Amino acid sequence: MAQSRRPSASEDGSTDGNSQRVLKKYPNRRLYDTQTSSYITLADVKKMVLEGQDFVVRDAKTGDDLTRSILLQIILEEETGGVPMFSSQMLAQIIRFYGHAMQGMMGSYLEKNLQTFTDIQKNLAEQSKGLYDANMMNPEVWTQFLNGQAPGVQNLMGSYLEQSKNMFEKMQEQMTKQAETFFPGMPGFGGPKR
Structure with missing residues (x-):
């Protein structure tokens, strides 16, 4: 069985500490982390995503950006x-x-x-930080927090959904106006009013 040669850090130009972390995908489906000079798995890439690390996945031969396809593979694994x-x-x-x-x-x-x-998630996490204090951990404080959060979360989500709906409706209106401009008088686009 032939061993795959590991490329050196100088081969990929990723020795600059300020650059984006580069992962290389080889034809044998293996991912190579140029920062650690080791092969990694999709689970390792998922961990990088969860930690908020900035990286790009490149095809080892062509240099094509494969980041989206790797992220989609992770989503597929999570979904199945x-x-x-x-x-x-x-x-x-x-x-x-x-x-x-x-x-x-x-x-x-x-x-x-x-x-x-x-x-919204970050705001809720910030509001609940005080509850992690050992002195604050008692049932009464938790009850007060949860009772106060339920209406707040409902209001936040209701507002969020309303904004989302309004934004989508505005996008639809813009598309219709653009279509009327490009295709005046065409059925389905309104056209000039007479």
Whole structure:
């Protein structure tokens, strides 16, 4: 059995400490971390994502950026094991947007919504920090916290969903106006009023 040669750090140009961490994907499906000079697994890449590390995955031969495909592999593994995040109906709706005029807008819409949701999570985590104090850990304090959080979380989520709905409706209005401009008088786009 032939052993794969490990490339040196100088071969990939990643010796600069300020640059993005580079992972190389080889034809044998193995991932090589140029920072640690070792082969890693998808579980290691997932850990890097969870830790918020900035990295890029490159094809070892062509140099093509494979980061998205590796992240999609991690999502696929997470979806097939345990409790999935996406329902079949949601995945089907996402697929329907490919090739649709609003495909590009849908990506930024989902990204903004995920960022808003992440911000809400951070705010809740900040509010609950005091509860981790050993002196504060008693049932009465927890009850007060949870009773106070339920309406707050409901208000945050309600506001978040309303903003999301409004943003999507504005995007639809913009698309309709642009279509009317490009295709005046065409059925389905309104056209000039007489």
